[in-house]
Ligand code: FES
């Protein structure tokens with residue numbers, strides 16, 4: 001299969017990527033190397049790593065990583081791969097003074113340095129200093145920890161651009177993670193991202209959501225490494241039938257929907273935050289992780305709003321999963337070549353495809 005595809009940088013004359021982009025298993029191998037290993041990847045929530053000695057072993061798109069809060073208070077990340085014969089140095093999460101490989105017991109400090117290699121006397125040309133855990137870049141924003149395996153990638157805060165400023169009315173310190181759900185979608189991860197990045201399908205595919213948002217005002221703004229969706233809540237009118245989920249935002253209250261290249265979404269609404277991490281499992285299977293953070297979910301009214309919000313989002317997610325799985329099946333049917341983009345509604349999808357092309361060609 002030939003996956004070469006030159007995207008027209010001009011939205012109005014561009015064609016969408018060919019089916020091979022979404023159905024060829026070789027494409028994912030290429031994307032893992034060129035995209036997922038070169039971009040900031042969400043790794044864990046910061047509350048797992050509050051105290052010196054806290055560690056968390058995580059899988060980042062098939063790459064084992066361990067996050068550690070050192071005795072010096074510094075947050076570090078390493079490949080979770082022992083320098084002896086590639087054993088695992090940490091499982092799960094917890095609090096330790098050091099990390100010991102589970103295979104032959106090599107012992108590493110929380111700074112990654114190899115402290116002890118048992119029964120290694122007599123080994124020639126062996127310096128412990130040369131066998132520390134291999135560090136990778138780590139960055140935090142609010143309650144989120146990210147890692148990047150590319151030493152030359154732009155810093156996390158450069159990638160996030162204006163997002164931290166635009167969302168500075170959020171008080172992260174009051175937000176608590178209250179729910180995590182994982183959805184397995186039988187579709188390529190890019191089919192899922194494409195779907196997230198446009199509101200074009202809302203009138204037909206999300207009747208419940210269509211009642212809530214002011215579709216005429218809906219728009220997607222694109223930036224260097226992210227895009228944001230402006231989706232104002234429709235004014236609640238007295239004649240509205242029962243069943244409106246979202247109340248109109250008042251004063252300077254704002255909702256934000258950000259997508260950060262390639263696979264992280266950050267959605268806010270006054271008093272709560274929802275993140276989505278889109279993890280490819282194979283070329284046609286994707287794990288989508290949802291986490292909800294709420295301020296003050298303790299009161300009964302807040303609790304009900306929280307549950308209503310989660311149920312509403314769960315419903316929209318199921319509608320999107322059906323759309324994505326239908327598309328994947330049709331892409332694999334061998335009849336689709338390429339399509340076109342709506343200039344008014346699909347600029348965010350074209351922006352994503354442009355970034356993919358830029359990274360795949362690098
Ligand atoms: S593989 Fe880690 S101690 Fe042998």
Ligand SMILES: [Fe+2]
Nearest residue numbers: 195201206320
């Ligand atoms: Fe959708």
